[in-house]
Amino acid sequence: LGLDTLDFAVLCGLALAVAAYTSREKLKSVLSPGSDSTRVKSMSRDIVETLRDNDKNYLVLYGSQTGTAEDYAKKFAKELVSKFSLRVMCADVEAYDLENLHNVPKDIVVSIFLSTYGEGDFPDAAVPFEDYLSGLNSGDLENVRYSIFGLGNSTYEFFNGAAKKANKLLSEGGAKLLGKCGEADDGAGTTDEDYMAWKEQFMDLLKSELALDEHEQKFEPNFEYSVLEATKNDNTVSLGEPTSQYLPSQKLTYSPEGKQTGPFDATHPYIAPIVRSKELFRCGERNCIHAEFDVSGSNLKYSTGDHLAVWPSNSDEKVEQFLNCFGLDPEVVFSLKPIDNTVKSPFPLPTTIGAAVRHYLEITGPISRQLFSSIMQFAPNDTLKEKLNELSKDKDQFAKEIHVKYLNLADALLYLSGGAKWDTVPWNFLVESVPHLQPRYYSISSSSLSEKQSISITAIVENMPNPTSEKAPHVTGVATNLLRNIQLAQNNESTSVLPVHYDLAGPRNLFSTFQLPVHVRRSTFRLPTNPATPVIMVGPGTGVAPFRGFIRDRTKFIEQQPSIALGKHLLFYGSRDERDFLYQEEWPEYSKKLGESFELVVAHSRLPNQPRSYVQDKLIEREDELFDLIANEGAFIYVCGDAKGMAQGVHAAFLKIVSRGKKCSEQDAAEILKVFKSSGKYQEDVW
Ligand code: FMN
Known part of the structure; x- marks a missing residue:
């Protein structure tokens, strides 16, 4: 059943059925047969055996796409150990064979942390877990006690869809x-507070369920920490290489052209040269970068609409601040040996403290109250210990003093201590407690049809003046400022005006000159296979990135197959004014090539003496035409950009368009759009 051929009437019929009884899973299997089967991987390790062999009495499992669920699972596991001395095993659901979860001893509680991806889907690595849960019979798990915490975003239709589904299947299994x-x-920006509220209640319950004794938090390391005699010159010591395959001692294989050979994925990135980078606009403190990565010879493949993951490192200024705050010596070479088989080395080891702070730790992100409560045991004096205690317990005070001021860990601690060092906090505690640096994902703005070997991204540089805090006068994004430094250096412009600077050469010059580790993440954001199907794209700001790719795709397609007629391709774009109008010189070129089948509709929100106009207003201005495209010509709708304001406003506009066009209630229109989303006719790439 081709999606392109499903017409509006059929979808409305489906919507009514859905209104009567929502069964997304059934729809999914009708509309996209076999889509999940390709992701199933075989597993080898036995979870029950591992628990027994390592003498564990509590199990924490996580399924995570970009590390948030993993981070919370690990924090939660650490707190169980440090407060209740439980012997906790914390594992990725993908790492073990869960087939015999029902054999987990009765006295072991299983806590699950699960994020949601795509449209209510399980993270890629957790799909075998979903399959396992789906195959359960009633009563299979009657011995199992569990808790579940979902990581999601309420701007998505299927809010915490994966956790809800897992919960349902687990309870149906007994x-x-x-x-x-x-x-x-995530949509409300309350992930950490949602976790804290849930965790506090759950831990109280757990205390009585397992008759646990609570004691003052005491750090119980997962690794044996050792300082080594080795130096930075030793070939086996990581200086921040993204994976150990990049260490000189590993002898990576290269193609005859001198390119690294893959496969490259989320566990092993490709070090890609940035062959071209330019500033798309600069307005006061805001600017936007276009960067092109050359992937020729690497076998790294992408499709138009995919995401590029960029592996960043921290800036010189933030690294120095962190090292100073904790009184750390960056030259020290250390290693970590897991205390048992259930924990894995977090990054290539041995390494230096300096390399770990620069390349492996998330030192600039927002802090959680929980980190304050666990760091408290190492406070340099009782006054600071008490202050941390207060802040970790009082969410309003924490928000007022720390969160709204955008303080990172070092900012916050130095602010509390009046600038005095926190050299009483052990390094191995920091390594195990500070989250690890994660790749940053960007919607690809090039077309795989038009430029197979080159991947471009479009990024607004995060550099926000922060009047609330003298300690952090600028809030700077890690990866976007790195890209900005590269763009200026590559174009022989001075970087001295920038708030942060980076070691662009990387470990052992691995990133020289102008290279960064990247991998491609597949997405479901795809043009309809039939080029005659009309396409409605809504992408203000950098949300236009994938649509530049879409339009370049269609331009190339028409060049190759001029006799084929394209459906209408309507792009709704929005910017403040003419100055931040992205790729403005390119659109007329595409219009020339695509003729009437392409139209760009622009909304400017800050033109002097003009009323503010947003993409959703432009949608309503064209409502009859849009309804006709949707209802009679089977148009696909795509939305990319800000999840909170824009995507919701655009959804509300389409609700109006469908309800007025079909003369039905907004509730019925909402059901229709829900079916559109399930069937891939309304796709979102929002953040
Ligand atoms: N959250 C939801 O509740 N429902 C969704 O359908 C959903 N889809 C998403 C799709 C994409 C492409 C992205 C980037 C996020 C989506 N989210 C959705 C939000 C994530 O679940 C949320 O940001 C979560 O904290 C990520 O956790 P992780 O890093 O462990 O994967």
């Missing part, structure tokens, strides 16, 4: 839920 199914909401 497992007993302890507490409530937690639901963190």
Whole structure:
């Protein structure tokens, strides 16, 4: 059943059925047969055996796409150890064979942390877990007690869809839920507080369920920490290489052209040269970078609409601040040996403290209250210990003093201590407690049809003046400022005006000159296969990135197959004014090539003496035409950009368009759009 051929009437019919009984899973299997089967991987390790062999009495599992669920699972596991001395095993659901989860001893509670991806889907690596849960019979898990905490975003239709589904399947399988199914909401920016509220309730319940004794938090390391005699010159010591394959001692294989050979993925990035970078606009403190990565010879493949993951490192200024705050010597070479088989080395080891702070730790992100409560035991004096205690318990005070001021860990601690060092905090505690640096994902703005060997991204540089804090006068994004430094250096412009600077050469000159580790993440954001199908794209700001790719794709297609007629391709773009109008010189070129089949509709929100106009206003201005495209010509709708304001406003506009066009209630229109989303006719790439 081709999606392109599903017409509006059929979808409306489906919507009514959905209104009567929503069964997204059934729809999914009708509309996209076999889509999940390709992701199933075989597993080898036995979870029950591992628990027994390592003498564990508590199990924490996580399924995570970009590390948030993993981070919370690990924090949670650490707190169980440090407060209740439980012997906790914390594992990725993908790392073990869960087939015999029902054999987990009765006295072991299983806590699950699960994020949601795509449209209510499980993270890629957790799809075998979903399959396992889906195959359960009633009563299979009657011995199992569990808790579940979902990581999601309420701007998505299927908010915490994966956690809700897992919870339903677990309870249908007879497992007993302890507490409530937690639901963190990234969309409201409350993930950390949602977690804290859920965790506090759950831990109280757990205390009585397992008759646990609570004691003052005491750091129990997962690794044996050792300082080595080796120096930076030793070939086996990592200086920040993204994976150990890049260490000189590993002898990576190269193609005859001198390119690294893959395969490259989320566990092993490709070090890609940035062959061209330019500033798309600069307005006061705001600017936007276009960067092109050359992937020729690497076998790294992408499709138009995919995401590029860029592996960043921290800036010189933030690294220095962190090292100073904790009184750390960057030259020290150390290693970590897992205390048992259930923990894995977090990054290439041995390494230096300096390299770990620069390349492997997330030192500039927002801090969680929980980190304050666990760092408290190492406070340099009782006054600071008490202050941390207060802040970790009082969410309003924490928000007022720390969160709204955008303080990172070092900013916050130095602010509390009046600038005095926190050299009482052990380095191995920091390595195990500070989250690890994650790749940053960007919607690809090039077309795989038009430029197979080159991947471009479009990024607004995050550099926000912060009047709330003298300690952090600028809030700077890690990867976007790195890209900005590269763009200026590559174009022989001075970087001295920038708030942060980077070691662009990288470990052992691995990133020289102008290279960065990257991998491609597949997405479901795809043009309809039939080029005659009309396409409605809504992408203000850098949300236009994938649509530049889409239009370049269609331009190339028409060049190759001029006799084929394209459907209407309408792009709704928005910017403040003419100055931040992205790729403005390119659109007329595309219009020339695509003729009437392409139209760009622009909304400017800050033109002098003009009323503010947003993409959703432009949609309503064209409502009859849009309804006709959707209802009679089977148009596909795509939305990319800001999840909170824009995507919701655009959804509300389409609700109006469908309800007025079809003369039905907005509730019925909402059901229709829901089916559109399930069937891939309304796709979102929002953040
Ligand atoms: N959250 C939801 O609740 N429902 C969704 O359908 C959903 N889809 C997403 C799709 C994409 C492409 C992205 C980037 C995020 C989506 N989210 C959705 C939000 C994530 O679940 C949320 O940001 C979560 O904290 C990520 O956790 P992770 O880093 O462990 O994967």
